[in-house]
Amino acid sequence: MADHLADHRLELIMSVLKARGECRTTQLAQQFDLSEMTLRRDLHTLEKRGLLKRVHGGAVLLNSDVNYSLRLQQDQIKKQAIGLAATRFLKSGQTIYIDAGTTTLELARAIRQGLPQVTDLQIITHGITIATELAGQTPYHLQLIGGDVYQNALSTVGPLALAQIAELNIDHFFMAAVGVDQAMGWSNSNHVEAVIKRAVIERSKSSCALADSSKWNQPSYAPIVPFDAMSTWVVNPGLPDDALAAAQAAQIELVIA
Known part of the structure; x- marks a missing residue:
């Protein structure tokens, strides 16, 4: 159950990033009613997967490529x-x-x-x-x-x-x-x-x-x-x-x- 919730959070974060190109930790915390600590951990996970780059106060999308x-x-x-x-x-x-x-x-x-x-x-x-x-x-x-x-x-x-x-x-x-x-x-x-x-x-x-x-x-x-x-x-x-x-x-x- 915990893994399912974590995956759902990651999907929500990526949906925001794909729409905006960037996100702020404080804004995401308010939008999804999560702690900033949880969000920072999720952003770290997504960065390790090569999907975003963490910057001060948030993250930016690395790409929106379609498979070649x-x-x-x-x-x-x-x-x-x-x-x-x-x-x-x-x-x-x-x-x-x-x-x-x-x-x-x-x-x-x-x-x-x-x-x-x-x-x-x-x-x-x-x-x-x-x-x-x-x-x-x-x-x-x-x-x-x-x-x-x-x-x-x-x-x-x-x-x-x-x-x-x-x-x-x-x-x-x-x-x-x-x-x-x-x-x-x-x-x-x-x-x-x-x-x-x-x-x-x-x-x-x-x-x-x-x-x-x-x-x-x-x-x-x-x-x-x-x-x-x-x-x-x-x-x-x-x-x-x-x-x-x-x-x-x-x-x-x-x-x-």
Whole structure:
């Protein structure tokens, strides 16, 4: 019985964290009529499970990731069209950076199919599946950023990755995003990859978002950059009028895949 009650408390805490992204110990104690000592013990348990990080006075959610294999199966036709449409920006002599993600994976697959007009391309990525897709399959130079492996997204992250990115000069960054709206801008389901994306944007001459229309008005856990930080957005048909107006106001070029 005690174990069942403890599990129920943990579920309640996680429901609050997923809704807010963070929580305060005093607020949770009042909301669930629990002692702060009990809550601190529960937060410690959840931290050991890798679900949150304790901070002074409370805790923050580490991520709201969906399983990578599940994301691979979602909206495949839309993602394929977006990936193929993004190849129009590729030119010989460019250095491009392909973000980790299931939509950007379709860009890599389109590149693998062949780009007759592009003879020379430098491709950089921290996406392990992106590198696996392209390695030995194209005539282009491929660089995989090193670092700690973030297993929820099959990507490399952390200080080593950031140090390598800081040395790059990138012509075009193709960025994946979990959510986007005017208020929060482009957002991601975890903090560690959001940091990587921001670092790449800082080293890129232009940045292009690859995100389907279902991402609009669906802000995720970790902010990346403001909405107008992207120069281009490749998206499937069906963006609502407010998204079209927002993109026009932000001077973002829309490419409908």
